[in-house]
Amino acid sequence: MGRAPCCDKANVKRGPWSPEEDATLKIYIEKHGTGGNWIALPQKAGLKRCGKSCRLRWLNYLRPDIKHGAFTEEEDTIICTLYNRLGSRWSIIASQMPGRTDNDVKNYWNTKLKKKLMLRHANLSVTNHILHSPPPTSAPPILPTVKTEVFGSTDFDFPTVPLHPDYGITTEQPQKLYSDVMPYAHANGQVVSPSEEVSAASSSITVETSSSHSFLNWSTAGVGSNDLFLSALGFGGAGDFLGGYEYQENLYFPNPSIMWAASETDAQGLHQSPTYS
């Protein structure tokens, strides 16, 4: 069929927004709203931009409730846990973090958090190697390798890491593993924490993520069902990754339909149902 472009590219400005454009858009939206029609908005506002660009600029930068600045440890944990659970559903992940946009979260994950994970993974691998490996008496065996593909996120391609069987991570294909064990990823024991020494912390924290209807409860009690992703990386889980906090399911999503759509349409969703009060 083919689709018409969202705007006449020859007649719209592109590239970085000037302060004047920002001001024009902001003032217009604050005065008139978007009217639910981004396509017509730029002309009404007197901007030589396409509606799509205006929408993005507003949502990702100009909105008054946007939070700029560094991500906190709590936010790291939320991202980590929800990515583990949902894959790259940035809009849903961002919806749990007031003031953060999907673009923010996505960029943060791609540029920083993923590297942080890999770094910790590398460190843990070294630690495990030192702690658990017997003194080498002969040439080391050729170890199996795992390419991590999680929840259909086929692009998530951490470096192929040699895994020692004693470390507890199997070489079974993660995708199969995930579908097999849903909704209890740990039930058949295919995935276990490779580093027992990091699971002893005990504390809890409740993170308010919205003033009205959303909070996440974090504690170290029990083994969460969300740890598959991080376990596959060599972490005990999100809490393992970030200071010992373990995510405990207690999500209150502003728009439940989003979550059901996410969980039911392609079997990449939540391990268990959110509850509402």
Added chain:
DNA sequence: AACACTTGCAACCGCTCCAAT
């Protein structure tokens, strides 16, 4: 000081979804 390389992030692209017709 100058250049090369890396990093972070704003912005764009192309696609799917969905409501309206």
Added chain:
DNA sequence: AATTGGAGCGGTTGCAAGTGT
């Protein structure tokens, strides 16, 4: 039921700023 057009999403790109040599 088929088509259309807008909204929204995830992936990718481009560039400015920062850092290293």
